[in-house]
Amino acid sequence: xxxxxxxARCVACxxxxxxxxxxxxxxxxxxxxxxxRQDDCQTCFMCEVYCPTDALYVAPLGDPAPPDxxxxxxxxxxxxxxxxxxxxxxxxxxxRAPGASLDKNYxxxxxxxxxxxx
Amino acid sequence: xxxxxxxxxxxxxxxGGPAGAWAALSAAESGARVVLADKGYxxxxxxxxxxxxxxxxxxxxxxxxxxxxxxxxxxxxxxDAGWMDRVLDTTYRxxxxxxxxxYPFPHHDGVQRRSSVQGPEYMRRMRRRVxxxxxxxxxxxxxxxxxxDSDGVVSGAAGLARQREHRPWRVSARAVVIxxxxxxxxxxxxxxxxxxxxxxxxxxxxxxxxSGMEFSTAYALSPKWGVHTKGLMLQFxxxxxxxxxxxxxxxxxxxxxxxxxxxARGQRVFARLDRxxxxxxxxxxxxxxxxxxxxxxxxxxxxxQTYPLRLVYEGTVRGSGGLRVLTEDCATTVPGLFAAGxxxxxxxxxxxxxxxxxxxxxxxxxxxxxxGRGAAGFARRRGRPERGLAPLGRAGLRPTGPHxxxxxxxxxxxxxxxxxxxxxxxxAGVALRASRVSLEGLWRETTTGLSGTGRDRLxxxxxxxxxxxxxxxxxxxxxxxxxRGMHRRTDLPQRNPALDHRILTGGLDEVxxxxxxxxxxxxxxxxxxxxx
Numbered sequence: 001x002x003x004x005x006x007x008a009r010c011v012a013c014x015x016x017x018x019x020x021x022x023x024x025x026x027x028x029x030x031x032x033x034x035x036x037r038q039d040d041c042q043t044c045f046m047c048e049v050y051c052p053t054d055a056l057y058v059a060p061l062g063d064p065a066p067p068d069x070x071x072x073x074x075x076x077x078x079x080x081x082x083x084x085x086x087x088x089x090x091x092x093x094x095x096r097a098p099g100a101s102l103d104k105n106y107x108x109x110x111x112x113x114x115x116x117x118x
Numbered sequence: 119x120x121x122x123x124x125x126x127x128x129x130x131x132x133x134g135g136p137a138g139a140w141a142a143l144s145a146a147e148s149g150a151r152v153v154l155a156d157k158g159y160x161x162x163x164x165x166x167x168x169x170x171x172x173x174x175x176x177x178x179x180x181x182x183x184x185x186x187x188x189x190x191x192x193x194x195x196x197x198d199a200g201w202m203d204r205v206l207d208t209t210y211r212x213x214x215x216x217x218x219x220x221y222p223f224p225h226h227d228g229v230q231r232r233s234s235v236q237g238p239e240y241m242r243r244m245r246r247r248v249x250x251x252x253x254x255x256x257x258x259x260x261x262x263x264x265x266x267d268s269d270g271v272v273s274g275a276a277g278l279a280r281q282r283e284h285r286p287w288r289v290s291a292r293a294v295v296i297x298x299x300x301x302x303x304x305x306x307x308x309x310x311x312x313x314x315x316x317x318x319x320x321x322x323x324x325x326x327x328x329s330g331m332e333f334s335t336a337y338a339l340s341p342k343w344g345v346h347t348k349g350l351m352l353q354f355x356x357x358x359x360x361x362x363x364x365x366x367x368x369x370x371x372x373x374x375x376x377x378x379x380x381x382a383r384g385q386r387v388f389a390r391l392d393r394x395x396x397x398x399x400x401x402x403x404x405x406x407x408x409x410x411x412x413x414x415x416x417x418x419x420x421x422x423q424t425y426p427l428r429l430v431y432e433g434t435v436r437g438s439g440g441l442r443v444l445t446e447d448c449a450t451t452v453p454g455l456f457a458a459g460x461x462x463x464x465x466x467x468x469x470x471x472x473x474x475x476x477x478x479x480x481x482x483x484x485x486x487x488x489x490g491r492g493a494a495g496f497a498r499r500r501g502r503p504e505r506g507l508a509p510l511g512r513a514g515l516r517p518t519g520p521h522x523x524x525x526x527x528x529x530x531x532x533x534x535x536x537x538x539x540x541x542x543x544x545x546a547g548v549a550l551r552a553s554r555v556s557l558e559g560l561w562r563e564t565t566t567g568l569s570g571t572g573r574d575r576l577x578x579x580x581x582x583x584x585x586x587x588x589x590x591x592x593x594x595x596x597x598x599x600x601x602r603g604m605h606r607r608t609d610l611p612q613r614n615p616a617l618d619h620r621i622l623t624g625g626l627d628e629v630x631x632x633x634x635x636x637x638x639x640x641x642x643x644x645x646x647x648x649x650x
Contacts, residue, residue, distance in 0.1 A: 043306075045168070045411075061344060099239070103224045107398065107405065
């Protein structure tokens with residue numbers, strides 16, 4: 001679930017509010033989005049993909065992270081470069097090749113040497 | 119015109135995933151004025167944007183007949199060869215257009231590989247295309263009900279604007295396409311919580327029929343703590359128990375299915391991708407970043423460490439049941455109402471098994487194209503809808519008694535009958551009959567006492583939709599007194615040739631089932647061909 005909106009990085013563009021398919025965010029008084037409905041988060045990473053400043057962190061958990069969890073420690077996560085990781089994987093952002101152009105699914109599906117398909 | 123007001127369109131598309139986007143685009147290409155309303159955001163909403171799609175994508179030629187024959191066999195003989203052919207053809211053409219518009223398909227050996235699309239890239243481009251075609255996109259505009267004229271012809275929809283103080287909206291239209299996705303019962307699987315089957319509820323209130331609702335038992339494997347149900351890479355997995363002992367899985371069943379069966383029976387199962395060849399590991403990451411990244415975030419190296427699995431229900435999103443389509447342009451049995459994508463039955467192209475992993479993705483493209491064109495044609499032939507259209511919404515919206523139930527209570531009560539693997543992964547007549555009785559009571563309570571205000575208006579509708587789905591699913595699962603494809607009855611483990619037909623269901627206060635009089639259309643099996 002979404003755990004962190006980094007106010008140090010956020011530029012208050014509100015794109016995450018717009019693109020979140022389950023409407024988890026609300027605009028805060030200072031323009032920085034707040035996580036208003038964490039229970040509605042479906043951990044789809046779409047906000048991470050769209051965030052232009054890598055200000056968001058979505059934990060890989062289906063439930064809210066406990067308070068002492070490494071998934072709520074913004075400084076440590078920033079240091080390890082974990083904010084915006086999915087945006088990098090998808091290949092969005094300046095200077096990146098779109099991940100779609102590197103897509104290797106064809107190696108693993110019906111036409112490929114590997115068999116079992118999803 | 120601002121939201122909260124009334125809009126007018128030739129075609130209204132409900133849902134902004136791939137099926138809705140292709141439907142809106144196709145209707146606009148046919149000259150219709152189109153409005154697309156999505157519950158979330160067209161571009162991120164739904165299972166495809168989050169998960170991506172492999173596509174059932176084949177060039178013209180003999181491989182298509184082979185593919186049709188293979189799927190009719192795997193799909194347990196409920197498919198339709200004519201539909202499959204049209205879907206292959208339309209998907210191939212449309213994916214070609216996607217490439218022409220600049221979608222960055224990968225190259226391999228000098229050839230573009232077009233059998234897979236990455237979710238965010240695909241849907242961002244589809245949104246842009248839909249927008250450029252002149253379609254009016256309404257994000258965060260969930261539909262709550264359909265509108266009909268005095269002849270019962272569907273003539274629009276009404277809903278609420280989620281990011282504008284839940285103000286009401288209303289679009290009057292000459293035709294409506296339902297592309298709202300399947301129903302995963304708010305199980306939490308990534309990307310599927312928008313899929314609460316709202317479109318089937320509102321269509322059923324207009325009298326639409328459903329098909330294949332027994333094929334709603336799709337589950338996928340995710341990390342125990344997580345929601346990421348990407349399974350393709352598990353083709354390289356070995357499975358272990360909690361002591362780290364390699365599980366001795368039965369032969370003759372794909373290992374992933376055998377592991378799922380153990381989980382459904384309550385055992386703990388762990389996975390490690392130790393069968394992944396080293397030279398493929400980088401390519402694996404590039405193919406499925408949304409499998410690897412969540413595990414890496416959790417500190418798991420899948421090649422060297424085991425991690426615990428769980429089953430996540432995916433219902434009709436990865437199953438095959440949905441609105442019955444009557445004609446080649448995806449018209450439903452209700453005039454003015456068309457269906458596309460996971461909201462429509464996919465039995466025609468995938469039969470009794472999951473269409474996940476290629477067929478559903480192709481179906482979204484092609485059925486969206488058929489439905490969009492069909493709706494535009496219907497709109498052209500029809501006059502402008504009269505004023506004073508009737509709103510059709512009932513359960514959760516217009517309760518017949520005092521407010522006694524919250525959406526949360528109703529969701530939990532409906533989930534209990536569907537989500538647990540011992541209910542759906544493995545079905546049994548006794549449990550289904552017990553569910554049928556409880557769900558009758560739950561439906562009566564829902565129609566009497568469920569409602570909400572503001573955001574809870576939508577939640578109440580979603581809750582009502584889950585109860586309606588639980589009833590259709592239970593009725594269809596009882597009517598299919600056999601095991602076939604993903605429908606596994608522990609009390610009736612064999613396939614029954616007398617049930618070589620699709621099963622229709624529908625109704626709200628009275629749920630009914632009956633055999634589909636339109637029989638599957640099958641190609642002659644190869645052995646028979648050789649013999650003749």
